Amino acid sequence: MYTYSEGKEWAARFPGCGPLNRAMLKYIGKRLLMLVPVILGVTLIIFIMLALTPGDPARQILGGEATEEQVEELREELGLNDPLPVRYVRYIWDMLHGDLGTSYSSKQPVTKELLERFPTTLLLSILCTVVGAIIGIIFGIVSAVKQYTIFDNVSRVLALAGISIPSFWLGLMLIIVFSVNLKWLPSSGFYGPEYWILPAITVGLVQAATVMRQTRSAMLDVVRQDYIRTAKAKGQTELKVVMGHALPNALIPIITVLGMQFGHGLGGAVISEQIFAIPGIGKLMVDSITARDYPVVQGGVLMIAISFTVVNLLVDILYAFIDPRIKALYVGKKAKSSKKEEVKGAAAS
Amino acid sequence: MKTAVKTGGAAAPAPAAKKKSQFQEVWGRFKKNHLALFGMLLILLMILMVIFSPIIAPYGFDEQNYYEIFASPSLQHLCGTDNLGRDVFSRLLYGGRVSLTIGIISVGIGLLCGGLIGALAGYYGGKLDNTLMRFIDILMAIPSVILAISICAALGPGLVNTMIAVGVASIPNYARILRSSILSIKQQEYVEAARAIGASNSRIISKHIVPNSLSGLIVQASMGVGRAIISAASMSFIGLGIAPPNPEWGAMLSAGRTYFRDYPHMVLFPGIAIFLAVLSMNLIGDGLRDALDPRLKR
Numbered sequence: 001m002y003t004y005s006e007g008k009e010w011a012a013r014f015p016g017c018g019p020l021n022r023a024m025l026k027y028i029g030k031r032l033l034m035l036v037p038v039i040l041g042v043t044l045i046i047f048i049m050l051a052l053t054p055g056d057p058a059r060q061i062l063g064g065e066a067t068e069e070q071v072e073e074l075r076e077e078l079g080l081n082d083p084l085p086v087r088y089v090r091y092i093w094d095m096l097h098g099d100l101g102t103s104y105s106s107k108q109p110v111t112k113e114l115l116e117r118f119p120t121t122l123l124l125s126i127l128c129t130v131v132g133a134i135i136g137i138i139f140g141i142v143s144a145v146k147q148y149t150i151f152d153n154v155s156r157v158l159a160l161a162g163i164s165i166p167s168f169w170l171g172l173m174l175i176i177v178f179s180v181n182l183k184w185l186p187s188s189g190f191y192g193p194e195y196w197i198l199p200a201i202t203v204g205l206v207q208a209a210t211v212m213r214q215t216r217s218a219m220l221d222v223v224r225q226d227y228i229r230t231a232k233a234k235g236q237t238e239l240k241v242v243m244g245h246a247l248p249n250a251l252i253p254i255i256t257v258l259g260m261q262f263g264h265g266l267g268g269a270v271i272s273e274q275i276f277a278i279p280g281i282g283k284l285m286v287d288s289i290t291a292r293d294y295p296v297v298q299g300g301v302l303m304i305a306i307s308f309t310v311v312n313l314l315v316d317i318l319y320a321f322i323d324p325r326i327k328a329l330y331v332g333k334k335a336k337s338s339k340k341e342e343v344k345g346a347a348a349s
Numbered sequence: 350m351k352t353a354v355k356t357g358g359a360a361a362p363a364p365a366a367k368k369k370s371q372f373q374e375v376w377g378r379f380k381k382n383h384l385a386l387f388g389m390l391l392i393l394l395m396i397l398m399v400i401f402s403p404i405i406a407p408y409g410f411d412e413q414n415y416y417e418i419f420a421s422p423s424l425q426h427l428c429g430t431d432n433l434g435r436d437v438f439s440r441l442l443y444g445g446r447v448s449l450t451i452g453i454i455s456v457g458i459g460l461l462c463g464g465l466i467g468a469l470a471g472y473y474g475g476k477l478d479n480t481l482m483r484f485i486d487i488l489m490a491i492p493s494v495i496l497a498i499s500i501c502a503a504l505g506p507g508l509v510n511t512m513i514a515v516g517v518a519s520i521p522n523y524a525r526i527l528r529s530s531i532l533s534i535k536q537q538e539y540v541e542a543a544r545a546i547g548a549s550n551s552r553i554i555s556k557h558i559v560p561n562s563l564s565g566l567i568v569q570a571s572m573g574v575g576r577a578i579i580s581a582a583s584m585s586f587i588g589l590g591i592a593p594p595n596p597e598w599g600a601m602l603s604a605g606r607t608y609f610r611d612y613p614h615m616v617l618f619p620g621i622a623i624f625l626a627v628l629s630m631n632l633i634g635d636g637l638r639d640a641l642d643p644r645l646k647r
Binding site: 037038039041042045046049050052053054157160161163164165166168169172173175176180263264266267268270271274285286289290297301304305308309 | 384483484486487488490491492493494495498499500502503504505575579582583586587588589599602606609610613616617619620623624627628631632635
């Protein structure tokens with residue numbers, strides 16, 4: 001581990017940033033750098049896939065009545081006649097300057113269109129994950145604590161049903177009940193909190209099922225540990241044992257599944273935004289696929305992929321804050337390498 | 350020598366018996382799980398119904414009757430009729446053929462490609478592992494629904510393209526599972542022993558490593574069928590999978606979307622069909638996981 005003098009040296013060099021934080025910052029920096037090849041890879045895959053798509057975007061834009069000359073002119077203007085590698089390099093170069101191209105249909109910059117809609121998709125994903133987390137974690141904890149009781153059995157069956165329900169169908173059913181029959185909630189749009197409820201519940205319930213299963217199994221692993229028995233033997237209340245000892249130790253798998261659910265929520269927005277007519281990235285992408293508006297599709301996939309990767313990175317960083325053992329791992333690596341340097345130095349001298 | 354032959358002869362049935370008993374052991378544990386058994390019976394029933402749909406279905410899937418459009422469920426039309434007067438129940442039966450086929454074949458595609466990538470990466474390690482897994486990392490960075498939709502958008506709608514799209518989108522999942530289990534298995538002594546007696550790489554992979562890492566893959570594949578059915582239905586729902594006149598459960602839901610406020614039966618029954626098929630595969634997957642888990646052996 002770190003020596004006292006090393007710690008002091010760091011504290012002096014980076015006020016308010018101890019050796020642990022420095023190691024973590026280095027790790028975060030490394031992970032951010034690793035994002036670059038992944039993003040390049042995503043752009044390459046999507047670019048090739050969409051470039052090979054049958055159909056001519058120029059013809060799509062101009063419509064069936066345009067002459068061959070007009071189509072050819074537009075192809076030249078859009079750069080569609082250039083070889084694929086040239087187009088890809090140009091795309092990446094523009095992307096680095098924040099330019100994802102211009103939408104064929106709306107003639108607006110893709111970046112602007114995506115950024116306008118991104119907050120809606122992000123808010124929707126957050127709401128869905130919050131609903132999923134609240135229901136899933138509560139049911140998971142109670143199920144694990146009351147294992148093999150009626151509550152546990154019913155929750156497990158419900159969770160299994162939850163992961164088997166197609167969310168788009170659940171959405172339609174909820175619209176029939178709450179919008180058409182009871183007239184309690186609006187069924188389309190995203191203009192205020194009352195519009196958020198149905199989409200959030202639709203996707204949130206399906207997510208809750210996965211979160212519940214993961215929470216239950218993580219909690220079951222923990223509640224069998226000796227320290228839980230010790231805590232109980234000391235006479236602590238069940239609530240204190242569960243919330244103070246069991247849950248913090250079961251949080252890693254729960255956070256992992258929540259992160260994954262959030263990412264899937266971003267992807268699943270394509271479907272949920274269609275059902276509830278929400279003007280987010282998902283709906284924009286589906287409309288653009290139908291209209292063969294490639295720049296928008298490319299930009300949409302890229303934006304969702306980046307968000308998904310960043311969420312995964314945040315989850316990884318969160319691990320260190322939750323679990324001191326993982327924190328120690330970062331420090332351990334640093335300590336190991338510094339020890340190596342010491343040995344090298346000694347050998348050199 | 351004679352004794353040796355005799356001993357060999359006497360010992361020969363033992364592994365066979367052991368093998369059989371292993372299967373029986375897993376089956377015995379699976380059988381005890383009533384929910385899993387229910388799932389298996391349910392999916393078998395569904396498979397039989399869709400296979401014999403020409404006999405069971407009271408009407409053809411494209412038989413239109415304009416006098417009976419939007420009919421509610423009745424004895425004549427168990428699940429009602431749609432906007433063209435077609436019997437929803439008959440379309441569900443024929444549609445099941447498409448949906449279940451997509452589910453099974455796309456998992457096959459994912460399993461084959463993902464399994465191959467995972468096996469090569471896990472067994473050979475080094476640069477090959479690094480290259481293949483970076484490719485998988487890139488695919489993993491795109492949520493599977495978006496990946497499937499992008500592939501489907503590139504290939505165009507249709508049955509085969511939907512299967513390919515859903516299958517390719519599931520490749521990263523299977524590749525990672527097989528790779529991680531191979532990484533742990535290849536350290537085992539019996540693999541080292543096989544290598545020591547001069548077994549070739551392909552023999553070690555096919556005879557020792559893959560059979561021992563199958564359990565995780567079997568569980569994932571059974572649940573994967575359910576996920577694939579939902580993915581394919583989602584794509585048809587947004588108009589990218591199977592084109593509407595064809596009876597596929599997702600396409601039926603998509604077609605019913607326009608009328609579902611007044612005629613909910615048009616979306617109710619296709620949804621229930623998807624739900625039951627996916628539920629049964631998840632029940633089987635859960636049951637298999639418990640049955641194959643060595644920690645639960647008694």
